[in-house]
Amino acid sequence: EPEVTQTPSHQVTQMGQEVILRCVPISNHLYFYWYRQILGQKVEFLVSFYNNEISEKSEIFDDQFSVERPDGSNFTLKIRSTKLEDSAMYFCASSDRGATYGYTFGSGTRLTVV
Amino acid sequence: AQSVTQPDIHITVSEGASLELRCNYSYGATPYLFWYVQSPGQGLQLLLKYFSGDTLVQGIKGFEAEFKRSQSSFNLRKPSVHWSDAAEYFCAVVTGGGNKLTFGTGTQLKVEL
Numbered sequence: 001e002p003e004v005t006q007t008p009s010h011q012v013t014q015m016g017q018e019v020i021l022r023c024v025p026i027s028n029h030l031y032f033y034w035y036r037q038i039l040g041q042k043v044e045f046l047v048s049f050y051n052n053e054i055s056e057k058s059e060i061f062d063d064q065f066s067v068e069r070p071d072g073s074n075f076t077l078k079i080r081s082t083k084l085e086d087s088a089m090y091f092c093a094s095s096d097r098g099a100t101y102g103y104t105f106g107s108g109t110r111l112t113v114v
Numbered sequence: 115a116q117s118v119t120q121p122d123i124h125i126t127v128s129e130g131a132s133l134e135l136r137c138n139y140s141y142g143a144t145p146y147l148f149w150y151v152q153s154p155g156q157g158l159q160l161l162l163k164y165f166s167g168d169t170l171v172q173g174i175k176g177f178e179a180e181f182k183r184s185q186s187s188f189n190l191r192k193p194s195v196h197w198s199d200a201a202e203y204f205c206a207v208v209t210g211g212g213n214k215l216t217f218g219t220g221t222q223l224k225v226e227l
Contacts, residue, residue: 004157033214035215041219042204042217042218042219042220043158043204043206043217044217045210045214045215045216048213048214055213056210056211056213056214058214091157091158093158098212098213099146099208099212099213099214099215100146100165100208100212101163101165102148102160102163103160103215104160105150105157105158105159105160106157107156107157108156108157
């Protein structure tokens with residue numbers, strides 16, 4: 001069964017450093033998403049991406065965050081200057097027909113900011 | 115705003131017993147509803163989804179859910195729970211003009227052997 005692949009599975013970074021979280025969505029999918037889950041809390045929407053542009057973003061997704069689909073297969077989330085509160089599990093997801101048909105999620109990247 | 119509520123934070127059942135996890139939604143029109151499961155250290159796996167039509171939806175791993183408009187509910191059920199079902203279960207609804215999922219706070223299921 002096709003999978004969404006995320007790398008790395010764990011990342012530890014120092015506060016103020018830039019991090020890039022990488023995702024390889026399912027190859028024929030057109031809609032891409034990032035979510036995050038702070039430990040013990042609910043899964044929160046960050047951003048959706050379609051046709052090479054952001055289609056929606058949450059208030060969490062401020063100027064410190066950016067997304068990119070650099071080469072037609074990868075989908076990345078960049079955090080420019082990490083804060084302690086950015087520590088969370090970050091999930092990438094993709095869909096062939098949009099949110100109303102459901103997503104396939106990756107297994108996540110655990111980001112720890114120290 | 116559209117949302118889902120999962121009233122039970124933790125549920126413990128014995129292996130072989132039946133299971134029902136509650137989800138209530140807040141939405142004016144017919145919602146697009148989902149149940150996801152998250153095993154420890156894993157991602158979110160789609161169990162089942164409801165768009166329209168038959169209100170009883172079958173999913174993977176023997177799970178089913180029933181959409182009840184009159185009660186604004188979409189409860190997840192399984193007739194006989196296995197120890198491997200221990201995980202966190204999330205109800206979700208499509209919001210934001212169809213661009214995103216809004217998740218409930220989750221229900222942690224523990225299975226006693």
